[in-house]
Amino acid sequence: MSTVGESGGIEALYPFLAPAPVDREAVVTDLCASTRRKADEIVALRRSLVALHAERLVACARAMAAAFDAGGRLFAFGNGGSSTDAQAVAQLFAAPPEPAHAVAAVGGVAAGAPVPARAEPVRAVAAVPLAQDVALLTALSNDVGYELVFARQLAALGRPGDVAMGLSTSGGSANVLNAMTEASRRGMLTVGLVGYDGGPMAQEDRVAYLFVVPSASVHRIQEAQITLCHVLWELTQRVLTGET
Amino acid sequence: MGEDPAMTAVSAAFERRMGPAAALGEDAERIVRACQDMAERFRGGGKLLVFGTGGSVADAQHVAVEFAHPVIMGKPALPAISLTTDMAVATGIARTQGLDGIFAAQLRLLAAPCDIALGVSADGDCAGVRNGLAAARALGLLTVALTGGQAAHEADHVLAVRSDDPLVVKEVHMTIYHVLWELVHVFHELEAVR
Numbered sequence: 001m002s003t004v005g006e007s008g009g010i011e012a013l014y015p016f017l018a019p020a021p022v023d024r025e026a027v028v029t030d031l032c033a034s035t036r037r038k039a040d041e042i043v044a045l046r047r048s049l050v051a052l053h054a055e056r057l058v059a060c061a062r063a064m065a066a067a068f069d070a071g072g073r074l075f076a077f078g079n080g081g082s083s084t085d086a087q088a089v090a091q092l093f094a095a096p097p098e099p100a101h102a103v104a105a106v107g108g109v110a111a112g113a114p115v116p117a118r119a120e121p122v123r124a125v126a127a128v129p130l131a132q133d134v135a136l137l138t139a140l141s142n143d144v145g146y147e148l149v150f151a152r153q154l155a156a157l158g159r160p161g162d163v164a165m166g167l168s169t170s171g172g173s174a175n176v177l178n179a180m181t182e183a184s185r186r187g188m189l190t191v192g193l194v195g196y197d198g199g200p201m202a203q204e205d206r207v208a209y210l211f212v213v214p215s216a217s218v219h220r221i222q223e224a225q226i227t228l229c230h231v232l233w234e235l236t237q238r239v240l241t242g243e244t
Numbered sequence: 245m246g247e248d249p250a251m252t253a254v255s256a257a258f259e260r261r262m263g264p265a266a267a268l269g270e271d272a273e274r275i276v277r278a279c280q281d282m283a284e285r286f287r288g289g290g291k292l293l294v295f296g297t298g299g300s301v302a303d304a305q306h307v308a309v310e311f312a313h314p315v316i317m318g319k320p321a322l323p324a325i326s327l328t329t330d331m332a333v334a335t336g337i338a339r340t341q342g343l344d345g346i347f348a349a350q351l352r353l354l355a356a357p358c359d360i361a362l363g364v365s366a367d368g369d370c371a372g373v374r375n376g377l378a379a380a381r382a383l384g385l386l387t388v389a390l391t392g393g394q395a396a397h398e399a400d401h402v403l404a405v406r407s408d409d410p411l412v413v414k415e416v417h418m419t420i421y422h423v424l425w426e427l428v429h430v431f432h433e434l435e436a437v438r
Contacts (some may be wrong), residue, residue: 039269088302219422
């Protein structure tokens with residue numbers, strides 16, 4: 001007789017792992033079901049964002065496009081997985097997919113009727129992720145404090161009319177909050193992506209455009225946030241290329 | 245006055261993502277089998293080496309941080325390294341072996357046969373990732389490819405997103421690697437009591 005879950009209480013998440021002989025194929029079957037549930041969850045979560053954020057996405061895209069037209073740059077930042085998501089957003093704005101890819105077909109077998117692909121052409125925009133320069137990040141962490149690693153960079157690099165985009169699943173990361181405060185103080189356009197109920201980032205009108213992903217799963221929040229970023233990019237491109 | 249075309253664009257943009265995201269459910273068993281094999285490698289002392297180019301650089305690093313610094317308290321940290329963070333190494337290799345060789349060359353230096361190679365390619369057509377996976381196979385690693393679009397990658401487990409839009413593929417990749425992380429831990433704990 002085998003028992004599992006002596007560390008981390010995995011049996012709370014997966015009751016079929018509770019003390020019992022381990023039937024591996026039964027485990028596989030249950031994990032397949034759990035994977036399908038996660039796919040359903042993220043689809044439902046993304047769908048819910050349309051009603052929650054469509055108007056804000058349009059308004060934010062117009063404000064960002066106006067900022068870029070006036071010479072503004074995008075600075076994107078976050079911690080851990082959100083730092084890489086911020087990097088991906090900056091990369092998308094600075095080095096958008098080639099037009100061949102922009103006219104993408106919808107290949108989902110469960111997609112139902114095809115939906116028209118997004119418009120082209122695309123315009124590259126100056127965009128810088130703030131967690132990628134390790135010399136700067138470690139210098140600021142060592143000398144000033146980790147809670148100021150993004151705020152200090154914005155103080156050095158940012159100008160009025162730039163765009164500051166902060167990603168945080170909790171909405172409570174001190175360095176992201178401090179950067180938002182610094183960005184507002186400098187007359188930058190502030191955009192925040194958070195999860196749960198928005199946390200501290202949702203308080204006191206801290207950011208101009210706040211997108212809350214109403215989920216308690218860090219993973220689903222990140223997956224929905226990257227979609228919001230992609231849609232925001234697409235809408236910004238529409239404005240920049242004169243479609244809207 | 246009709247509806248604001250921008251609002252229509254928002255709905256259309258979200259709608260385009262629903263099919264490929266839901267289709268992931270159909271690939272559940274492929275994903276679970278990949279996790280089973282990955283957990284076995286971790287149990288055997290293997291480490292995870294992740295790589296990709298362009299937007300997938302960020303995903304490679306995201307995967308590595310998920311495994312090495314678990315978001316759920318109490319989960320063991322599992323060894324994972326992204327091959328996309330060191331520009332000195334990457335550009336150094338690129339000078340002599342070309343950009344398409346940056347992952348293969350790093351794998352030949354860093355990889356052990358018991359390791360796992362995970363290549364991420366949102367457009368499914370990245371020579372660097374292809375070469376990396378080929379080098380990993382030659383070395384005896386377990387190979388996993390996260391791809392999309394039409395291209396076929398040679399790997400033990402090919403997890404391909406059913407879309408040609410690299411942005412949509414990236415979004416589904418993120419769900420896949422979050423699931424990979426979670427289920428690898430389930431199998432990892434099962435292995436512990438075998």
